[in-house]
Amino acid sequence: MTPSPPRGPQDIRGMVPTLNNTGFMSMHMNGCVQAFVDFASTCTSEVLDMGCAFGIATHAALATGARVLACDMEPRHLDAVTEQTPLDERSRLRTQAATLPGAEFPDGSFGAILCSRVIHFLTGPDIEQSITKFHRWLAPGGKLFLITDTPYSGYWKAHAPIYEEKKRAGELWPGFIADTSVYLPASSTRSSGFLNPCDPEILERVCREAGFVIESAAYIGRVTESGATPLPDARDHAAVIARKDQP
Ligand SMILES: C[S@@+](CC[C@H](N)C(=O)[O-])C[C@H]1O[C@@H](n2cnc3c(N)ncnc32)[C@H](O)[C@@H]1O
Incomplete structure (x- = not known):
């Protein structure tokens, strides 16, 4: 099922502005989000959509029969997620406001976690x-x-x-931008401050250090208006699928 667009402005690229100036939610799912939805449909445990915004992935996962915890730092996003969930799917939806890295959930509680376009807001x-x-x-076995x-x-x-220069010099966080206002147009309503764009190698390194087994790590392109397939060499996003094996 394609979820209905959230109420509010949606720009021509199929990107919906978040309510807390943390960029946009894409109305079109890329291959990694689709892989989460497909995997979620096989999970008996609940799955977590961390930084769900208006719930594009949450709604798609619910539609497959999954149980989903939709989580975001912005409670108004969670209200929109609930409102737009069909009544017969609401018993499988939970929502919780929480902010990374402080968020806490019980160990071993999720079959899968999606965290899409959130952690570049962190140091x-x-x-x-x-x-x-x-x-x-x-x-264990979760992804x-x-x-x-x-x-x-x-x-x-x-x-x-x-x-690229910092990457060649071996810096651990070479994409870190201390003040994004330097690059934002004057018309932008986006919050300035720092941002930490990552490449697939950085995500792979941190996931390995945390104990994950890497299944894939790649650049992917942004899925554009009307869901057009991105160019094969596009590098808008870094995407990693990582598995937690049995201890
Ligand atoms: C750029 S949007 C991405 C939305 C959606 N996941 C996607 O991929 O299109 C970032 C979302 O993450 C949330 N967010 C940003 N920083 C967060 C944090 N530290 N903890 C939890 N949520 C956060 C924002 O409120 C917003 O809904």
Whole structure:
């Protein structure tokens, strides 16, 4: 089922602005989000959509029969997720406001975790802490589906030469932008401050250090308006699928 677009403005690229100026939710699922939805349909445990915004992935997973905990730092997003969930699916939906890296859930409680385009809002140590928690929260055999913006996404492309230089020098967080206002147009309503775009290698490293087995790590393109397939060499997002094996 394709979820209905959330109420509110949706721009021509199929991107819906979040209510707390943390960028946009895409109305089109990329391959990694679709892989989460497919895997969620096989899970007997509940699955977690961390940073769900208006719930594009939550609604798709619910439609497959999964039990979903939709989580976001912004309670108004969670109200929209609930409102747009069909009545006969609501018994399988829970919502909880929580913020990474402080969020806490019981160990081993989820069959899968999606965290799509959220952790680039965190510092390196906070990303490490969050991914360590994801590992703890997954049941053995569970999978993490992790997506971030990269140094080649949107406005941050202008910073890519600095990222590439720092990457060559071996910095651990070479994409880190201390002040995004340098790259934002004057008309932008997006919050300025720091941002930490990542590449697939960075995500792979942190996931391995947290104890995950990596199933795939790649750049992926943004799925554009009308769900058009991205160019094969597009690098808008970094996507990792990682597994928690039996101890
Ligand atoms: C760019 S949107 C991504 C939405 C959706 N997951 C997607 O991939 O299109 C980021 C979402 O993550 C939430 N968010 C940002 N930082 C967060 C944090 N530290 N903890 C929990 N949620 C956060 C925002 O409120 C927003 O809903």
